[in-house]
Amino acid sequence: MFADLKAVATDPILGLMAAYKEDPNPNKVDLGVGVYKDEQGHTAVLNCVKQAEALRLKQEDSKTYIGMAGDINFNLHMEKLAFGSSHKALLADRLTTAHTPGGTGALRVAAEFIKRANPDATVWVTTPTWANHISLFQAAGLKVKEYAYYDYETRGLNEEAMFADLAKIPAGDVVLVHACCHNPSGMDLTFAQWQRFTELAQERGFTPLVDMAYQGFGAGLDEDAAGLRHLADAVSELILCSSCSKNFGLYRDRIGAVTIMSQNSAQAQNVKTNLLSVVRSIYSMPPAHGAIVVSHILDSTELTALWYQELAEMRNRINSYRQLIIDKLAAQGVEQDFSFITRQHGMFSFLGLTKAQIAQLKTDYSVYMVDSSRVSIAGLNHSNIDYFAAAVASVLK
Ligand code: PMP
DSSP states (O other): OOTTOOOOOOOHHHHHHHHHHHOOOTTOEEOOSOOOOOTTSOOOOOHHHHHHHHHHHHHOOOOOOOOTTOOHHHHHHHHHHHHOTTOHHHHTTOEEEEEESHHHHHHHHHHHHHHHHOTTOEEEEEESOOHHHHHHHHHTTOEEEEEEOEETTTTEEOHHHHHHHHTTOOTTOEEEEESSSOTTTOOOOOHHHHHHHHHHHHHHOOEEEEEESOTTSSSOHHHHTHHHHHHHHHOSOEEEEEESTTTSOOGGGOOEEEEEEOSSHHHHHHHHHHHHHHHHHHTSSOOSHHHHHHHHHHHOHHHHHHHHHHHHHHHHHHHHHHHHHHHHHHHTTOOSOOGGGGGOOTTEEEOOOOHHHHHHHHHHHOEEOOTTOEEEGGGOOTTTHHHHHHHHHHHHO
């Protein structure tokens, strides 16, 4: 039965990670994977997480099943973090949340939920988008199409083309929008563009699906959720998928959440039964660890304050490197305009290099980035930034 299976291509980022690992060059630089690294190039466990884990060890008295919706206290914290603690949808019992294995789990549950609500729905994603978005929705049997988003010429948002595409999307379809820190381009919607997006969602009747994998990595926790909150004030239904991988540094613990905002509390009850039966048919119940850790942090004023501080450190370190890249490239005599880097947000920057330049960076300098020239800025630090800038300057010549 297995003999007829054909090998499938693996995600290029995994190949890149493997090649980086095997590269003996002591100066090698990994800008591929979207994981935060500190000045020492290390992805450390946050102190607030360490303390919450100690608390868990002390307090946990059972390993019984956690239930299909997961940790109810965690779910409420996630709703408050995303929507704000007194959002009208939360107060009116219109939100249904399930904690999921990572943001990926949230998206997969959302996909199966959409398939139940409207099997004919097309899910519209940005051009480009995180590659896994496409596979996740297709795996649930949904059609996936792209709407214009990033303009490779201007290195900004393809605003008019985007709104022209959105204006044609019919009711019953789903439009995926990145809440902040767009992966891969780093180009986010301005508040005015969120307003226009919201108006179109109302006029056309499509359902927004907001993917928020980087809350707190752009401008701040509330700032990064401003677009989502505006949208949630105006439309009657939406889907939110969130992740604690980046902002709590809990990557391998696989913790995220899916929230469905319904028109009213009666519909939210129906939504809940459907959402939970989707969960039941995929993995039955989520793993508890990450949710308990996040709950311990957000239940405690001190640990929450520590988390804000550690999150701000990560955000500020990445942001400070945006200007530094521009300055260091200029210092290497690069004349091209890289000012667009400071207009991008979050973990990534699209440098706009050609495939040949990216290949040369890898073979001649052991500088690793994905083929789109998306770089994970946290891979840079004071020990490698000059080497990186010199390498980029030489391939640009
Ligand atoms: N959405 C986007 C846009 C992402 O970039 C990622 C992580 N790369 C996810 C969702 C999923 O994150 P997680 O690791 O929590 O599954």
